[in-house]
Amino acid sequence: MSFSVYPSPKVSDVVVEPYNALLSMHQLIENTDESFCFDNEALYRICTETLLIKTPNYSDLNGLVCNTMAGITTSLRFPGQLNADLRKLAVNMVPFPRLHFFVSSYSPLLSEANKNFRAHRVHDLITQLFDPKCMMTDCNPNFGGISQLRVCSVGRCQ
Numbered sequence: 001m002s003f004s005v006y007p008s009p010k011v012s013d014v015v016v017e018p019y020n021a022l023l024s025m026h027q028l029i030e031n032t033d034e035s036f037c038f039d040n041e042a043l044y045r046i047c048t049e050t051l052l053i054k055t056p057n058y059s060d061l062n063g064l065v066c067n068t069m070a071g072i073t074t075s076l077r078f079p080g081q082l083n084a085d086l087r088k089l090a091v092n093m094v095p096f097p098r099l100h101f102f103v104s105s106y107s108p109l110l111s112e113a114n115k116n117f118r119a120h121r122v123h124d125l126i127t128q129l130f131d132p133k134c135m136m137t138d139c140n141p142n143f144g145g146i147s148q149l150r151v152c153s154v155g156r157c158q
Contacts, residue, residue: 003065008040011040065136068136
């Protein structure tokens with residue numbers, strides 16, 4: 001399993017980052033069973049538009065990645081019959097061995113100003129999960145097909 005952050009010209013300050021990302025793709029295809037992709041441009045957009053941070057820094061971007069990684073690996077940390085391990089995730093979510101790149105999303109994404117005043121309803125959480133503005137990779141799933149889907153819910157909703 002790998003969590004890969006792909007570069008963006010808006011956030012990147014190193015010239016060779018796109019080359020490194022391209023060269024690492026072969027290793028990710030051959031040597032990982034599951035690869036969760038994050039795009040620096042999408043993370044930057046989430047920080048500026050959704051979380052209303054005027055100038056996001058690396059700790060803001062890393063916070064998004066950390067929260068998403070914690071959500072993905074929740075089933076490893078908490079016991080239960082309904083919790084599926086990552087092996088089951090790979091068996092059920094990867095139709096072909098080379099197609100093991102996942103697009104992640106996280107909900108609720110709320111700015112600090114709205115965090116204490118918003119109720120978390122299930123409809124709002126699901127709507128935000130599938131909103132292209134809240135995807136951790138800069139893509140629009142409405143233009144393609146979703147072959148598999150997994151939603152992990154932790155906590156109580158109203």
